[in-house]
Amino acid sequence: xxxxxxxxxxxxxxxxxxxxxxxxxxxxxxxxxxxxxxxxxxxxxxxxxxxxxxxxxxxxxxxxxxxxxxxxxxxxxxxxxxxxxxxxxxxxxxxxxxxxxxxxxxxxxxxxxxxxxxxxxxxxxxxxxxxxxxxxxxxxxxxxxxxxxxxxxxxxxxxxxxxxxxxxxxxxxxxxxxxxxxxxxxxxxxxxxxxxxxxxxxxxxxxxxxxxxxxxxxxxxxxxxxxxxxxxxxxxxxxxxxxxxxxxxxxxxxxxxxxxxxxxxxxxxxxxxxxx
Amino acid sequence: xxxxxxxxxxxxxxxxxxxxxxxxxxxxxxxxxxxxxxxxxxxxxxxxxxxxxxxxxxxxxxxxxxxxxxxxxxxxxxxxxxxxxxxxxxxxxxxxxxxxxxxxxxxxxxxxxxxxxxxxxxxxxxxxxxxxxxxxxxxxxxxxxxxxxxxxxxxxxxxxxxxxxxxxxxxxxxxxxxxxxxxxxxxxxxxxxxxxxxxxxxxxxxxxxxxxxxxxxxxxxxxxxxxxxxxxxxxxxxxxxxxxxxxxxxxxxxxxxxxxxxxxxxxxxxxxxxxxxxxxxxxxxxxxxxxxxxxxxxxx
Numbered sequence: 200x201x202x203x204x205x206x207x208x209x210x211x212x213x214x215x216x217x218x219x220x221x222x223x224x225x226x227x228x229x230x231x232x233x234x235x236x237x238x239x240x241x242x243x244x245x246x247x248x249x250x251x252x253x254x255x256x257x258x259x260x261x262x263x264x265x266x267x268x269x270x271x272x273x274x275x276x277x278x279x280x281x282x283x284x285x286x287x288x289x290x291x292x293x294x295x296x297x298x299x300x301x302x303x304x305x306x307x308x309x310x311x312x313x314x315x316x317x318x319x320x321x322x323x324x325x326x327x328x329x330x331x332x333x334x335x336x337x338x339x340x341x342x343x344x345x346x347x348x349x350x351x352x353x354x355x356x357x358x359x360x361x362x363x364x365x366x367x368x369x370x371x372x373x374x375x376x377x378x379x380x381x382x383x384x385x386x387x388x389x390x391x392x393x394x395x396x397x398x399x400x401x402x403x404x405x406x407x408x409x410x411x412x413x414x415x416x417x418x419x420x421x422x423x424x425x426x427x428x429x430x431x432x433x434x435x436x437x438x439x440x441x442x443x444x445x446x447x448x449x450x451x452x453x454x455x456x457x458x459x460x461x462x463x464x465x466x467x468x469x470x471x472x473x474x475x
Numbered sequence: 476x477x478x479x480x481x482x483x484x485x486x487x488x489x490x491x492x493x494x495x496x497x498x499x500x501x502x503x504x505x506x507x508x509x510x511x512x513x514x515x516x517x518x519x520x521x522x523x524x525x526x527x528x529x530x531x532x533x534x535x536x537x538x539x540x541x542x543x544x545x546x547x548x549x550x551x552x553x554x555x556x557x558x559x560x561x562x563x564x565x566x567x568x569x570x571x572x573x574x575x576x577x578x579x580x581x582x583x584x585x586x587x588x589x590x591x592x593x594x595x596x597x598x599x600x601x602x603x604x605x606x607x608x609x610x611x612x613x614x615x616x617x618x619x620x621x622x623x624x625x626x627x628x629x630x631x632x633x634x635x636x637x638x639x640x641x642x643x644x645x646x647x648x649x650x651x652x653x654x655x656x657x658x659x660x661x662x663x664x665x666x667x668x669x670x671x672x673x674x675x676x677x678x679x680x681x682x683x684x685x686x687x688x689x690x691x692x693x694x695x696x697x698x699x700x701x702x703x704x705x706x707x708x709x710x711x712x713x714x715x716x717x718x719x720x721x722x723x724x725x726x727x728x729x730x731x732x733x734x735x736x737x738x739x740x741x742x743x744x745x746x747x748x749x750x751x752x753x754x755x756x757x758x759x760x761x762x763x764x765x766x767x768x769x770x771x772x773x774x775x
Contacts, residue, residue, distance in 0.1 A: 211573050218570060219587045222645070226590070228613055229602045241611040292498035301491030307499045314506045318706055318756055320729055320749045324516060324742050325509035348501030378490040407595050409709045410729075414737045428597040429713065439605045446598040457593045461586055464593070468650060469657035 233257055233443035240440050257444040264434075265419070265427060267448055274423045275452075276339045277412075278402045281346035285401045286394050289349050293356030293390075294382050298368065314350035323411070330415055337418040345411060352397045355471050359393035360386060396467035399460070406453055424449040517746035528743065535747035545748065547723050548731040549755070551636055555727065556704035558640045559647070564696055566644070567651035572685070574652070575659040585656070589649040596646065600713035603642045604629065629714060635721035642710050647703075651696050658692030659685070690771045698763050705756050708733065728752045 232240055234257065235250040261267075295301070296308050322345070330341045363386065371385045387394075412426035419430065428449055435441045457464055517535055519528040539545050570588060574581045591599065606613050607628035615625040628638040666684050675683070686693075708729040715725045717734065726734075728748065736745025 208578070211576070211578060215570070215573060215578075215584050219584060222587050222591055222649070224613075225599065225602045225606060225645070226594075228606060229598075232605060243611065243616070246616050288497040288501065291494040295491045295494035299487055299491040299494070301488040301495075304491065304495075307495050310499055310502050310507060313510075314502050316760075317506070317510060318702070318749075318752060320706065320732055321513050321753055322506050322509040324736055324746060324749075325512040326505060327737075328512075328742075329504075329509075345505060348498050348505060350498075350502055350506070353498050378487065382494070403593065407597075407709075409595075409597050409712065410733060414733075425595050425597040425709075428595070428601065432601055432713065439608070439611075442601050443605065446601050449598045450594045453593050453595070454590070457590070458586075465585070465589065465653055468653045 229443045229446050232440055233447050235440050237438055237440055254440070257440050258448070261431070261435075261441050261445045261448065265431060265445070269420060270422060270424050270427050270449075271452065273339065273342065273421055274406065274425075277342035277346075277423060278405045280339070280343040281405050282398045282401045284343070284347050285349040285352045286397055288347075289352030289356050289397060290387060290390065290394060291382075292353045294360050294386055296353070296357045297360035298365075298386075299378070311350045311353050315354060319345075323414070327414055337416050337421045339421070341415045342412055342421070342423065344415070346401065346405060349397070349401065352401065355397055356390060356393050359390040363389050392466065392470065395463055396470045399464055399467040400471060403453070513746045513749060516743055517750050519743040521740060521742040521744075531743070535744050538744065539747050539751065544723065544726065544731060545751070548726050548728045548748075549751070551725055552705055552707065552728045552755075555636060555640055555643075555707060556701055558637070559643045559704050560697060560700045562640075563644045563648050564651055564693070564700060567648045567696070568655050568693070570648070570652045571655035571659055572681075574656055585653070588652055591646040591648075592650045594646070596709035597713050599646060600642060600710050603638075603645075604714055607638055630720050632721045632724035635715060635719075635725045639707075639710050639714060639725060642714075643704070643707065647700065651700065654696050655689065655692055658689040662688045687772045691773055694763075694767050694771045698760070701759060701763070702756060705752065705759070728755075 231249060234253040234255075235247065236252075236254060239247045239250055292311075296304065296311075326345050330336055330344055335341050335344070367385060367389075368381055371381045376384065407425065408423075409425045409429065412423040413429060416422055416426070419427065422430070428445060431445045432442060435445075516528070518530060518532055520531045520534070522528050570584075574584055578584075607615075609615060609625060609627050609630070612628070614628070618625055626634055628634055662685065666688070667680060670680055670684060706729050707727045711725055711727050711730045712733070715722055728751065732745050732748045732752065735748060736742050
């Protein structure tokens with residue numbers, strides 16, 4: 200390697216390290232503050248970087264005031280059902296759109312494209328009124344409701360099914376599989392990576408969503424982690440150490456899942472992005 | 476008489492309808508009908524408790540044109556988009572190009588840059604609010620150490636929108652980076668080898684090979700980023716409440732939609748606001764698709 204190349208590499212690393220620092224700093228600061236006392240958090244002279252005593256009490260405080268177990272339960276129930284519904288219905292429809300001929304197919308696919316092009320806010324008021332009319336506000340079902348079907352998922356899995364060679368399917372049919380068997384036994388296992396990508400997308404989207412849980416479930420018993428944070432913020436407006444503890448409690452599950460399934464997370468972005 | 480061939484054809488039809496039914500019926504109930512209803516609702520004044528809506532024709536739209544907050548929201552949303560998209564895509568592209576080189580620890584860098592994408596915006600905004608705190612925030616502390624004046628990141632109407640944009644850039648750059656990186660890795664190395672033989676330097680290669688071949692990815696990234704920016708809500712909602720002095724200079728269209736529909740319970744007016752959002756997004760998307768012909772290269 201030439202000297203010029205080496206210098207070049209060092210500069211790149213310095214740039215990337217500064218960037219990494221900026222990306223991580225808010226997380227570090229959140230964790231550090233979450234263990235401080237209010238005095239430490241707001242002390243300027245000298246400025247306190249590390250808490251002198253790591254106060255677990257902040258966490259106990261915010262857990263006592265807010266039923267976090269319940270929030271985890273609500274959030275992950277919502278995610279679970281949304282993922283199950285999205286993957287099941289999207290793979291069924293995706294397969295039919297990709298491989299079967301039936302009257303009305305193009306019209307039905309038009310509906311999928313329509314949904315994908317319209318911003319979700321357009322649907323929210325009527326969706327809310329429907330849940331309200333069903334008397335289903337403040338339930339897990341209400342949280343799942345807008346995610347019962349996924350146009351994006353249908354489109355994504357259709358692309359995956361399209362990329363599988365037709366010969367495979369024909370062979371299965373000649374061997375005596377009917378359409379349903381071919382779909383379940385032959386085709387579904389082949390689009391597993393698409394289903395994983397869709398699951399990650401659906402889960403992440405649901406986990407991050409704020410507006411829907413905020414409007415549809417006003418009771419704290421049916422809040423999600425995101426919507427509960429909004430309430431916690433107004434309750435503890437100036438106690439930043441408590442607020443940071445709440446934030447840590449709200450984001451750690453997804454961060455943990457991310458570090459376990461990193462590769463799948465990255466792949467889900469690229470596969471879904473590039474097949475569109 | 477139905478022969479074997481048409482029997483299997485009908486069989487295929489039945490399977491098709493059966494498999495498509497849950498998704499399509501769901502989409503009709505959850506999306507198609509609601510879209511029509513929202514449009515319809517925008518001509519009504521909402522009665523108390525959502526009952527007894529009164530038809531008022533175009534009144535909501537007239538009100539909207541005379542409502543200064545709507546104009547603020549349109550301006551803020553567009554300014555925010557104009558700021559976030561170029562900066563985020565540019566940074567993402569630079570980082571992606573650097574990480575596309577055979578550099579040590581690029582997996583670690585990639586994971587770190589992607590981390591903010593995973594975090595809930597509600598939590599992230601609380602942290603940034605703390606970092607932005609005028610008296611005790613880390614950022615103003617650093618500015619002070621550098622001999623600079625503290626900035627009122629949240630309450631100064633001139634700064635608040637930029638503060639919000641910074642949070643968004645921080646949290647979306649990783650996502651865009653992963654997409655662009657994937658686009659870069661799809662470029663066959665033979666192109667570079669061939670141009671090396673022809674004596675092209677790195678800069679020529681960048682503009683003549685890299686940019687054209689990654690342009691479909693860039694187009695995708697820009698289009699989706701713009702649509703997402705136009706729908707900004709969480710960050711503004713968590714950072715600025717209605718009583719803050721910087722509310723007018725940060726309120727976004729979706730935040731205004733939320734406030735009118737669910738806080739002031741005027742769903743008719745809220746519907747009209749969301750129709751404006753739909754109109755703006757449609758216009759921008761059409762323009763982008765038209766412009767794409769000029770700069771996006773699709774192979775094959």
